[in-house]
Amino acid sequence: MSAVAIETATPTALPRAFWALWVCQLVNRLGSFVQPFLVLYLTHDRHLSAGTAGAVAAAVGAGTVCAQLVGGWLADRVGRRLTMLICFFGTAAALILLGSAREMVMIWVAAFLVGLLGDLFRPAVQATIADLLQPTERVRAYGLLFWAINLGFSVSTVSAGVLASVGYGLLFWLNAGTSVIAGVVIWAMVPESRPVLDESAPRRPLLGVALRDTVFLLMILIQIGYATIYMQGYSTLPLAMSGDGLSSRTYGLVIALNGVVIVLIQPFLGKWMVKLDRTKLLATSMLVVGLGFGLGAVVHSWWGYGLSVVVWTIGEIGFAAVIGAVFADLAPIDLRGRYMGLSGMAFGVGTVIGPLAGTNALEHFGPTATWTGCAVLGVVIFIGQYSLAPALHARAEANA
Template sequence: MSAVAIDTAAPTALPRAFWALWVCQLVNRLGSFVQPFLVLYLTHDRHLSAGTAGAVAAAVGAGSVCAQLVGGWLADRAGRRVTMLICFFGTGAALILLGSARSMALIWVTAFLVGLLSDLFRPAVQATVADLLQPTERVRAYGLLFWAINLGFSVSTVSAGVLASFGYGLLFWVNAATSVIAGLVIWMMVPESRPAPEEDSVRRALLPVVVRDTVFLLMILIQIGYATIYMQGYSTLPLAMSDDGLSSRTYGLVIALNGVVIVLVQPFLGRWFVKLDRPKLLAASMLVVGLGFGVGAVVHSWWGYAMSVVVWTIGEIGFAAVIGAVFADLAPVDLRGRYMGLSGMAFGVGTVIGPLAGTNALEYLGPTVTWLGCAVLGVVIFIGQYSLAPALHARAAANAATA
């Protein structure tokens, strides 16, 4: 990977509002117990089949897909702050409803609402960071947010595994409480950052701009492929480990390695990543994620699965460090929230496809084919992303010249 020119001056202090977002992300993830254990909860407590549980998890993903569009639109029209407040307070209520749902109809509806409300904040947060910071500071800022998320995640997965052994219901209540606390942080410490439109400006519709943006559309397709692979860690992996006789507590400890590796490694890799070619780093990171899940084809013990998690986590660190900055560089200022929403929607589409494809492949084709499929898809999206590197550089340069 070739190095790119960067500003070697000492990094400037990040604004107070950014650090409030950092705290919000940390608190929210400290209690994010439900998603990693949703499939196990549905199969063990609600006695649903693996395919049905995967479909419910996909309903959460479907809500996430809608959330990206709604959240991006709200962030641009109503404001970033309002969007985040709706997200966190609404998610708390939706989680309580999902945890108390008994009928399948209510489970489906509340699962969709959890996905819809919990992901409204993503385009708003991404847009707020782009509003507050110059392009040279964005990789650092997005990396710090990613680190905060996983600092909380590394704690939540271990504690959730222990709490789950006493019953899954408690997970929903704690998750809801931390979501409300995160909303209070936004309420007290994060002002509105949406740029004020110029007096003579005309509000542009999103669709006519996007359909002509070929580079952006190809990036969306690649992100869907990446998310499809990544979601196996929270849908197929726990079932595969259970089939190998490993407990839910073991899964909690193994998946917690994802957060632990990120917390320990990301600050060091982040300093190196800013010196690298971003599109090519993105391509290599996606490849590592695919190959990391491919390791699952040859392992059946806890330490084998742990090794797989460590490998794909390294790839995830690279992906998360630059993906937000790449999309921020691509987005027109007046459509920034909606562009970020479409980026998140692509990931949401993958959260729908991933659980459905992975759990059904595991059930009907077996673990070897399932994990090898992840590796093959990783190679495919690596080739696609690497091929887009020149076009992405040209777009970033053009946007910087007109900023």
């Protein structure tokens, strides 16, 4: 094994700024108390109807989709570090505003701001990792960030239930506090990493470049297809399990396997995944997710659905570890943040399409056809992603 490979496989090879981002992600997710309990807060404390509360939650989602474009633009124009600082300190203020808002207009505005400001971080951190690390190091780095997110979120969802019994208002203040701590970590330990470009050169418009980038556009479509499948776990799956006579508590226990599997096995899979061809690993991971959901066509017990969750979670681990690295290889240096933002927005589009498509398919065609459709879509995006491997390799070499 070469010296370079040995250094890449050593945890200390990753720079201090990366580990600061890792801590930042962990702290931020440890305090993610509000979103899982937002609908309950709005219906219990603000006495809104379930439909209105759901619409307010959708406003958070709309802000999240917009954040991908805005965050990518800010990351390229004003810098990665400033974008992340705006995200964390702005999110803290938006959370306090949402927790104290009484008028519906202010609740709507605050909810949108929580989604918008809270997700500005995503394209900025994706671009920062690509700036700081060599292509051979990125898969491991993105995988570690994914693990930190899920570790923090797993802890926060359990502790939030206990804290909510004291009072929902406490959730907003604690969530805002962890956001401020994350911002302080960025301010103290993460330098600006945006590449220094020739200021005399004209700035290229994002759409002008992206719309001519066929490989990138195909990747965007594949990303939407993947997100469409993935979102069935949080929309169609509970309905299908209910149709098989399983309780909502059983669904909660089954879907909890997702976080458990990620926290327990991702660090071990991460060491193995860095040795694989990332474009083919991405294709295979998407296929595993599709086939994992496809198992729903033949299972009807809690353990069968649990097996399905474990299978597609393994695919999710592979996808999350390499998708950022693949888009980083694909992105032009001067548009890196905005390319990452479009990637995130594509996933957001899939999170809108997925619940609509899955629940309607379940209602009109039944569970067997719905889950078979997930498996077929998984095969389609696998073929598409695998076919793009040569073009992605060529772009990675050109942008190295």
